[in-house]
Amino acid sequence: MTAGVFSYSAVLMGSPILLKLFDDNPTLARHVFQLIKQQENLFTVNRAESEVMSINHAAGRHPVIVSEPVFALISVAHAVSLLPESAFNFTIGPVVKRWKIGFQGRAVPPALEIASLLKLTDPHQVLLNPAERSVFLQQPGMEIDLGAIAKGYIADRVQAFLRQQGVQQALINLGGNVQTLGSPPHEPQGWGIGLKKPFGRDDELLGVLQVQGKSVVTSGIYERYFELDGRCWHHIFDPQTGYPLDNELLSVTVISDRSIDGDIYTTLLYGMGVEQGLAYLADQPDIDAVFVTRDRQIICSSPHHFHFQQLDFDWQLRY
Ligand code: ADP
Ligand code: MG
Ligand code: MG
Numbered sequence: 001m002t003a004g005v006f007s008y009s010a011v012l013m014g015s016p017i018l019l020k021l022f023d024d025n026p027t028l029a030r031h032v033f034q035l036i037k038q039q040e041n042l043f044t045v046n047r048a049e050s051e052v053m054s055i056n057h058a059a060g061r062h063p064v065i066v067s068e069p070v071f072a073l074i075s076v077a078h079a080v081s082l083l084p085e086s087a088f089n090f091t092i093g094p095v096v097k098r099w100k101i102g103f104q105g106r107a108v109p110p111a112l113e114i115a116s117l118l119k120l121t122d123p124h125q126v127l128l129n130p131a132e133r134s135v136f137l138q139q140p141g142m143e144i145d146l147g148a149i150a151k152g153y154i155a156d157r158v159q160a161f162l163r164q165q166g167v168q169q170a171l172i173n174l175g176g177n178v179q180t181l182g183s184p185p186h187e188p189q190g191w192g193i194g195l196k197k198p199f200g201r202d203d204e205l206l207g208v209l210q211v212q213g214k215s216v217v218t219s220g221i222y223e224r225y226f227e228l229d230g231r232c233w234h235h236i237f238d239p240q241t242g243y244p245l246d247n248e249l250l251s252v253t254v255i256s257d258r259s260i261d262g263d264i265y266t267t268l269l270y271g272m273g274v275e276q277g278l279a280y281l282a283d284q285p286d287i288d289a290v291f292v293t294r295d296r297q298i299i300c301s302s303p304h305h306f307h308f309q310q311l312d313f314d315w316q317l318r319y
Contacts, residue, residue: 015175060140087271093143152263
């Protein structure tokens with residue numbers, strides 16, 4: 001444990017939240033948690049009311065005028081969803097709601113039902129009007145879900161808030177979305193962020209990523225899933241099929257400046273798989289990734305912005 005570190009925790013967005021500071025400043029921590037809660041209240045689809053829910057409730061009926069942050073985040077999610085062969089689709093809501101993975105979902109829905117829900121997940125059917133900041137879902141039954149991007153956006157908001165408060169060294173972990181400021185005092189190699197062993201205990205790590213002032217986002221199939229017929233049905237869906245993405249990956253971790261990028265790229269890279277993902281990243285010097293595969297490999301893209309220290313040697317590390 002680093003000397004002089006003060007940790008504050010809360011449960012928000014259905015996730016454990018951890019804030020590390022190097023002053024004892026519970027007031028600042030309270031403000032950070034308030035900021036997170038206020039943002040969650042805008043974006044959540046796990047409650048009856050939020051700005052995003054008001055868009056969903058008006059699907060097929062009328063556009064809804066939203067606040068600036070909601071319009072901004074939806075605009076980004078829309079653009080990413082329209083990228084060629086994107087595995088990211090922010091209109092996946094009806095599919096997510098039907099599977100209920102991570103909530104009470106324990107069964108595979110009938111194929112016909114999935115097929116008919118998929119018709120409600122076309123991002124081209126979302127009409128954005130920047131002049132009046134309105135969002136219109138053109139088909140009744142369409143539902144926006146920002147679960148794959150909101151935590152990243154909020155982590156960046158927290159980082160900006162802390163910076164504005166004069167904080168130079170801090171870490172915020174929003175249940176797997178880590179954003180940092182600087183490095184811990186007297187630890188020039190940076191923050192050590194554990195890479196979890198898939199399906200392992202919380203304290204079982206494959207290794208530790210060392211970063212300075214970077215975001216580290218992990219998306220894994222072992223976070224929220226149920227098991228049935230020898231398969232793991234997890235919460236990252238293939239927008240083409242409406243079933244959980246089924247490939248060689250157990251997790252993808254993205255190291256980037258902005259946590260929103262980390263959140264987006266984990267989903268995009270999840271869809272690409274290792275080989276296509278590595279080829280894609282070769283042209284993206286600002287984005288690094290670590291892939292963990294079913295055949296026990298840990299594969300790092302050229303590590304521009306992190307150092308990886310392996311701890312579990314039952315897994316094979318390659319670059
Ligand atoms: P985590 O919840 O572990 O942070 P992600 O950032 O990968 O994981 O987000 C997963 C969430 O994103 C799901 O719970 C669901 O709400 C939503 N989602 C699932 N599949 C997709 C997809 N293909 N595109 C966009 N959002 C998705
Ligand atoms: Mg994500
Ligand atoms: Mg996430």
